[in-house]
Amino acid sequence: MSLNQNIINFIQFAWQDSFGNGDVNSLGSNPENGSSLAQSEKAVEELLTQQTPMLATDDHLIEFSEALRTVAKALRGSAEGKALAQAEAAEWKRRYELERSKNQELLHKAPLNGVCADESGNKGMDHLAKSPRRHGQENGKSERYSLERICSHDVLQDGGESNSPNGCNNKLKRKASFKLSWGCKGQANDQHKKEIVSFESGNITTADRSSKQISLTWETNPQTVIIFTKPNSTSVRVLSVEMVRWLREHKGLNVYVEPRVKAELLSESSSFDFVQTWEDDKEISLLHPKVDLVITLGGDGTVLWAASMFKGPVPPIVPFSMGSLGFMTPFHSEQYRDCLEAVLKGPISITLRHRLQCHIIRDKARHDYETEENTLVLNEVTIDRGISSYLTNLECYCDNSFVTCVQGDGLILSTTSGSTAYSLAAGGSMVHPQVPGILFTPICPHSLSFRPLILPDHVTVRVQVPFNSRSSAWVSFDGKGRKQLEAGDALVCSIAPWPVSTACQVESTHDFLRSIHDGLHWNLRKTQSSDGPRDT
């Protein structure tokens, strides 16, 4: 094959892979393609090195070779990603086949063990009877019970009498207990740990695992509160003066406020010099261990603001509504005394709101230490086209699986708390804030079939601006702190280990429904009158 032919082949492969039919398997699963691509890429490199030195003025050639290098880099990245995903898929397939053949084997042996079919003639899970085994054995280190095995189909067979409804005397007594293990990210070094739950009777129920209404009970009295207030609002300013005084004089609490608010309070009266504040945002992140409660006076934006001040754990927030909408602010400011009395006494219902931790990885960063700091969001992280008039082109991956390519105005990765904010406006579902998950909502996708997704809470989502993108993209965090994403840069996002707990007026579900009824007038319609045509 001539070198020129090689270049043509290479460009064809590059074109197909980058802009072609979107078939993830097309390149990696065809070894011929892979090797021809590699040969062509090599040949192009050879050609480029064999070229007589180019004149500095030969701009087209320089541009062309740069473009080829970029394409080669993108191709290599994409092929590596695909290979990884395929290896993982192959491993799962192997495990599945192994499990299936083991089950088949047991199925054949089962009649000899006295296991019978159910009424439908099928053999349920119970036919996977094995030799007697005690629960204690599951704690052993044998490979069979390694934590990777997430469920046990095993049945204890201890020689007792059967109570089988179909009269089959199969000596099965009860199922074996087992454990399920969850991978979870630890705080230290982000190491993966396992959370293990035992199922004593061998029955999986969600009753103990589901996220229930959470109640907070103080074990010692709260002593320190921090108040965040919406700026430039006279009503907020008036209330903050009154509330700080009441908290000190009637409740004997230590009060922290923002430096701006301390100046406002001192301008009212010098008697407010007991109020504490901080110098810079770094200092406030150290306040967490001292503060028992956060109070916000404003709208949802003030709750977002308060949460953003805590880059790690966040004390419980009591949000007073002094804005127009107030999805996350159930408390009425007029009754602040009663509300705070109840909260300080406890117990209180809380909504545990998950946050997303977002991290930008720059293509030009060569070392781990060059990565940027994590940003935590309570509502969402948005990747959009900013001032560019081109479509955004965003490649999205969920763990190592390719999700899709977003071509449109952008993408919202939202928490369930944020599901009623920007994500809702872009067509995403409204989700109860205690449902753990990540909403994947496109903004004006240029495609008829791009419906929003909800992903489970354990995944890591990666959104990458491809090398062939016409423009850069912009990221914003809860509507703030815009950052540019250049071609090759990626945003990586997962559920953060530090949720935000907000106090409920009644309880989580009641408050959520109230906010969608009162705030959005959800499904408000005049009731149809009873007169008129009826089914006969």
Ligand SMILES: NC(=O)c1ccc[n+]([C@@H]2O[C@H](COP(=O)([O-])OP(=O)(O)OC[C@H]3O[C@@H](n4cnc5c(N)ncnc54)[C@H](O)[C@@H]3O)[C@@H](O)[C@H]2O)c1
């Ligand atoms: N098209 C849109 O709907 C759109 C566009 C940009 C930003 N936003 C939202 O605004 C948020 C920032 O809020 P802000 O107050 O700082 O800005 P803001 O002052 O521009 O207010 C945005 C509006 O969104 C409401 N809001 C915020 N969080 C909400 C939530 N979880 N559920 C329901 N409504 C919510 C606020 O009450 C406010 O009315 C962003 O996180 C984003 O979700 C929405």
Ligand SMILES: Nc1ncnc2c1ncn2[C@@H]1O[C@H](COP(=O)(O)OP(=O)(O)OP(=O)(O)O)[C@@H](O)[C@H]1O
């Ligand atoms: N303590 C604060 N310091 C600086 N900015 C703040 C603070 N609290 C709120 N903000 C900002 O002020 C803006 C408006 O706040 P907020 O949403 O609470 O009030 P609102 O707009 O009147 O309420 P609503 O959105 O319900 O109508 C938001 O952009 C928010 O980020």
